[in-house]
Amino acid sequence: MQTSLRRTFTKAVTIALFSLLIASFALWGVGDIFRDTGRGQAVIQVGDQEVGQAEFQRSFQREFNRVRQQIGGQLDMQTARQLGLVDQIVRQTVTRLLFDQKARDLGLLVSDEQVVERIRQQGAFRTAGQFNRQLFEQTLRQSGLSEARYVELLKSAIDRQHLATAVSGALKVPETMVEALYRYRNERRVADYLVVRNDSFTIPAPDTETLKQYHEQHSNQFMAPEYRSLTVLHLDPQQLTDEVAVSEQELRAAYENNKDRYGSPETRQLRQIVLDSKEQAEQARALLSEGRSFAAVAQQITGHAPADLGEMRRNQLLEPLREAAFSAEQGAVTEPIQSPLGWHLVKVDKVNAGKTPDFEAVKDELRADLAMDKAVDSLVELANTVDDHLASGASIAEAARQVGFEVRKIEQISRQGNAPDGEPVEGIPQSGDFLETAFETEQGQRSLLKETDEGGYYVLRVDGVTPEQVRPFEQVRDQVLSAWRADQRAQQAQKTAKHIASKISEGATLAQFADDRGLSVQTTQPLTRGDNRQAGPVGRALAGKLFGIEVGGAVTAGVQNGVAVAQLKQVQAANPAENPDAVAQLRDQVRQGLRSDVLAEFANALRTRYDVQVNQQLLNQILNRSS
Template identity: 25%
Template sequence: MIQFFRRFFQSKLGIPLTLAFLALIAFAFASSDVANTGTFGGIAGGDRVAVVGGQKIDSADLVISARDALDRVRQQNPNMSMDAFIAQGGLDDVLDQMIDRTAIAEYARRHGLRAGDNLINSEIISIPAFRGASGEFDSTTFRQVLAARGISESALRSDLSQGLLAQQLLVPVAFGAQAPDKLATRYAALLKERRRGSIAMLPAQAFAPEGTPDQATLEAFYADNRADFIRPERRVIRYAVFGPENLDTRIEPTAAEIGARYEEDSARYAARETRRLSQLIVPTQEAAGTIRERVEAGGSLEAAAREAGFDVAELGPISRSELAAQSSADVARAVFAAERGAIATPARSGLGWHVVRVDAIERTPARSLDQVRGEIAETLRAENRQRALADLAANIEEQLTDGVSLSDMAQQLDIDVRTTRPLLASGEVYGAPGETATEVLGPALETAFQMTEGEPQLAEIARGETYLIFEASRIVESAAAPLAEIRDDVIAAWRRDRGAAEARAAADRVLARLKEGTSLAAALREEETRLPPAEPVDLTRQQLAAFEGRFPPPLALLFSMAQGTAKKLEAPEDSGWYVVDLDEIETGTVASDDPLLAQTKRELGPAIGSEYADQLRVALRKELGVERNATAIDAVRKQLLGQN
């Protein structure tokens, strides 16, 4: 057959057909390529958001990475919405990270670095999320976790491969970085440097206008600052709780059921004898007999055991059958034939010969059906209740799946439906700081913020006792609030903004006076608006380091300025402007044997290593070349915001 096709394609008729077939394939690929350049995973703008050294970063990967990043942020801030995440630059940060990883991986591949399947497999096996109940890697758990996160195995392996290549490339670059002695000495001396100056605060509130802006001004301000007025997603939850009190089935056990359970557990209610024992095991029958004779002659079992080099173990309370299972039937028979305080006749098990003293005998008489009727009835009642509740819950879940509403379900069960006030994902009541959702909603709250509106679900709150039917009855997506609803808030923000602008102008005037030789205190007094006095500053860098990175921004600016200069700095949240005036710098000195020098060298090493890694990332981007598809990035942004 193969020879036939070969001869055919070489014939006069076959050659034209072959060429026509190849032309058709080429046209199909070209058409597909043209079609793909006009689509962006279903969004206009192309199927890639960036290209790094010929390696594409797809729009779908950016979408997944952005959502994963938002999930990580929500672990610290549950109320963070996608709108706020993107408004704060989250999407751009995620794309930058993806570009860096792709550049590192591509450079590593070009220079012979590899992350093979075995290495990737070892990374997957070490991830705790993929371990089963035994604590070992479980393939079923692995697939379930990936499916739950919407990640394919190939995507995971690609991501791990990039991470491993990054380790191979960046770790050697940053590892072992050390600061030269001269550099360390200079930095150590800086820690002892002292700076004197003053800081003035020009509060925006002091310059804020008193009146109300006209509508056009207010609308323009609102449009320019919409991101500042984004509200988190809120959901109104309707729910109903049911439990054993809502069962309409019979759970009270009958006399026949009680009798049957009594017969089934007859061994439990039969007469029972248990014993507390002291035992030692010796290798030979002669040794066991000698020890028994010494004890019966008036010695103690413990003393005889010590002299023979053995230890006595205590057992019990233990029944005959339990002892037989632990040792042998012969040992159990001998022990349960002995009286209290006596040494049983030595008997043998697989471990050796047992010398056993009976320390105590506990006998429990048999219990009749009448004596245990109440106990059995309570057990059966609890079992019936749990079974009936499970059946009811299964029936309810089936009805909910078939489209029965929460209200109809509550009517069937004769239970009340309750409605919450708008809730945030954290469980807080929107607009009521400190107030949270009712405790019964706690286990279902996360699910409630992933549900579709008006589709009730069932949740088990207390195992076998309490169930919850709940739904998201109203979902208010995260978005900027309408101006009409937050008019007062926008006016207040406008006043702060105008006040901050005036405070900045005042700061510029103060700086101009300082350049003319006026003191900061005098420059502040020349302002028409009454301002707080300047605060003097006299600190060393070591004292500043005691703030552990939480020092005020004006102090950080003071320690980065040149002597005899003054600068302005914007205060957070439009609260005003600082004017920082540096009068004097007193240079610090450090001796060669000062412990501060060694400490500085240790601390500078990782910082220098990190700088090496950062510079390498920048160089890799430059060498490989990075092209961003602004249209595709904007399309992803719209998709994440639900604007398509």
Template identity: 25%
Template sequence: MLQVFRKFFHSSVGVFAALGLIVMLAMAFAAGDVSNMMSSGSITGGDRVAKVGGNTIGTAQLTKQMQQAVEITRQQQPGVTMKSFLAEGGLDLVLDQMIDGEAQMAFGRKVGIVAGKRLIDSELAKIPAFQGAGGKFDQNAYLSVLAQRQMNDADVRDSFARDLVSRQLLAPAQFGAALPQSAVMQYAALLKEHRAGSAAMLPSSAFAPKGLPTQAEVSAWYNSHKAAYTVPERRVIRYARFDESVIKQSSVPSDAEVAARFKANAAQYGASETRKVSQVIVISESMAKDIAAAVAKGESLEAAAKAKGLSVASLGSVSKADLTIKSSAAVAEAAYAAKAGATAGPVKGALGWALVRVDAIDAKPARTLEQVKGEITAALTEEKRKQALAALTEKVNDDFGKGGALSDTAKELGLTMAETPLLVAKTPAGMGLPAELASILPAAFGMDHEGQPQISELVAGKSFVIFDVTKIIPAAPAPLDQISAQVMADIQLEKGSVAARAAAMKLLAAGKKGGDLAAEVAKLGVALPPVQQMNLGREEIMSRGGQIPPAVALFFGMAPGTTKLIPIAGNKGFMAVQLKAITPGAVAANDPLIGQVKGELNNLAAREQGESLRRAIRTEVKVERNESTIKTVTSTLAGGN
């Protein structure tokens, strides 16, 4: 599972997330870092969630790893909360992996399977974040990343040791897992089978009574189903947008300010030179001299280097200072002493003997104040504009914090306010609220009451909106007189659903006696959609991926000669599905499907063998879970007492 860890390291966020994952969370490994979280003791202790052999896992450690698990999950799914993570079984997953990690380490020690320093070193060297410019492990880079995460070498190595021991234990158990050829052929033939039958739809609307419900029925239904007709809370938002145009003071800098900026950045406007340089690095001085001699005789640097099995690298346009950093002071001196097109060297560099060619020289003369006045003026004007706008937004925010009214601020800034129609918290962008203001909707619905103005940034550093809520209508059932038509339609649908269920049960009973579905549907005497004939093969269904209708999935789980029912979502009726016959599939000995099936089944067998060993190790080491303490941790994490 180190692959997960390595994937994290390919992003800037991943460096830190994965480091946390190494030590604090077992999700990226076959086992978590619990060695420093263990202590001997009885399982009856209220602060212990599990006992693994002679060690225990404490509540504080489980809580910490759960928090880390949620943080890491949020990087892929930002909306994840601790409650939702718990609801999906996250605590059992994390705890199980902590237990497995400790159990496998204990079992490994017992049978003599360990991870030595050199093996751990090789794994650390594979992590891109720990590598230097040459792609090799860099101790300084490694220690720097650990320091940023406030971790130490021992913690990281211990976590890698756990993963390596786990792999050494579980991987061999999966080798050679294979099912008999007869089972492979049987499964492959199953994928080739075809099924014939039919399906009938019994929509509730077709069975609904013709007459309208009475007023008493409507009132009774409405009163018992008010929750279904509840209109969510609605709010009216008042807002006004503004940008830098509201700033009254001038942003144009004075001549003195321009002159001061010029003086402060004199180096930026002074003479400068960069050179486009290519170089070849040679291990020995003698070989470097051979290449230089070939170039002196008219060969290109590329050709001369290629003859020695080397290649020329372009360093691009670099200043003398940058070249000194990239190579060495001697190389930089040589390159900047040569003329355009000339090759200098060999010169001793940091990695060997260097030959450098000056491909081009870009020399820029010093610029006077008059020459750069426009450039500096534009930069200062932009800075002043940003500063003035930032000061203005800060003042507005302070005014609102002190109880200032939205209307007063709008008047002061000369803004025209607008109001939205009634909106709900999930109003789609552009439906009553301009799309560019969609970001203020959550804030508006988070206000405790009307008249709590806020300011929000629309375009970073450029435009803003001030807003508040002028009306709040709490969630409540819609008045009956406004939705009476909907209520009557729902009553009719419910009556139709009851009748449709009765008709469906008739079809089911007839199917058990061998009745043909189409003929039995005709006996119902109700105008229904035509019965659909179904003639499908498993290969066709598999080609659809996960997009398989429920009726089709049911069709392929039935026995021949049977009829089954499936409800239509939304109380809209039922579908009756009848399977008449199954035609077994025929598989040729050279069918490519056999190889595919064999690979899938063998992979499943391998995973099952590894899982069996994992369970066996738990049994051997002896694992006990303290369910009452686990329940307490779950309640605490979920926000309970």
């Protein structure tokens, strides 16, 4: 309910996502950074081609929004600049202008007929297989483009495409290259293997001096984390819920307003036909009234089957369709309905009635929710009181007394929220930034008053800091012994596995060692140099090494709790003639890779021919406005 609206979230973009951003630019993002100039009003100038402030801001915002949507919306301008996304978009724009300038110098022309045909064929402007003028205009409005400007941009794009085709269209991939690459990628290898397990070795207990030496040499394994002692005032709404009165009238009003939350809404299984004009819709409706099936009418008029919308709730439909679709009887077809996408006929294939529990069944849950909402509301005033007293110089304890809350002392808490015994510290504010705040605040300092995820508030003071340090040997003796034994077992397993591999190279067989140790010899699935996700962890660990030996040779690889010893049993050569479709697909991939390389080199050559300038001052102004 209302509590959820008060929650705050922090969004972060990781470096892992950056690879997705870089990949999204492909050809148009290559090249070095360009020299800065403060002259003129153009943000970017390449030869005679210029991009002004307004145009660059529009195109930059569109590209930025596209990338942000591609990674789930978790991207802000500051992070984009830190990760180099801004430079990538500038490079992308510069490379487009380089191609535009070259196309202009060559006198390339695009006819109006070409532009019209390209627009009519773009899927973004088509519904039910036909060009939709209304959808075209709506899309341009949403993109902030006039029709004339869109046509101009499209002509430039076609010019660039023609130029790119001229530069790289004649590329041919040597068949011997494709076949060699196919054989390399698709060769498979099969091996027999056994696993020498670490826990198959018995290690006698060492003396104390050996353990102390291990403790000293591997001290990073036995560290105690940094701990902090805190004074915390937590304005927890849960502490006020018992004091909040909720009337019967409020409960019944909340029940009426939230029925969907406690039950399941009505849904309907729907299909629709979307038509370009009212006349077509009326024609379809007339055919349906003659007894024709919905599918047959759709096929006759549009050439396609009706669109299956699936099971829909009322609020999932376009606004113009909701009332008609949810008023019709099961099996009925609505009258023609107009929307920005065209004219619709909707058929109700099935009605699934909603379910709503009665008031008494959810009364207690309603009371708890309303009490929490009221408690959260009342905390706003208390939080303001606390904030005012803290600002006037009062201590956390003095501010707490003003609002009737108690201050809590936390003797030791780690960054993970644990006490020294490893157990979680109970009762701390369940807010994503509480521990972060506790470990970013300096010793002796007080944090700001902050809101929690539950609608409460907290303020803390760091009373003491115990730095990260090595735990004393006597305190962790058992852990040291366990770690030492694990290391010794792993070393014995590695040593034994290497011994077995060397003997196999001299003519021994895996079966001999398996019998001696009570192990079983297993066989891998056919492994490739690439994707072996279906091969299991042992197969994946061995795959890379098996491609470096001859049949009969042996390799070792570390696996979970042991070491695998494998003997190459079989090499399964790949024959391109057996899979022409895969070879054709690989040929296309290689051609595309070569094409990208050629176009990248061509773009770099254009940079040496044309003067490229970026007005960094104007660029920064635009980025600051976008932030």
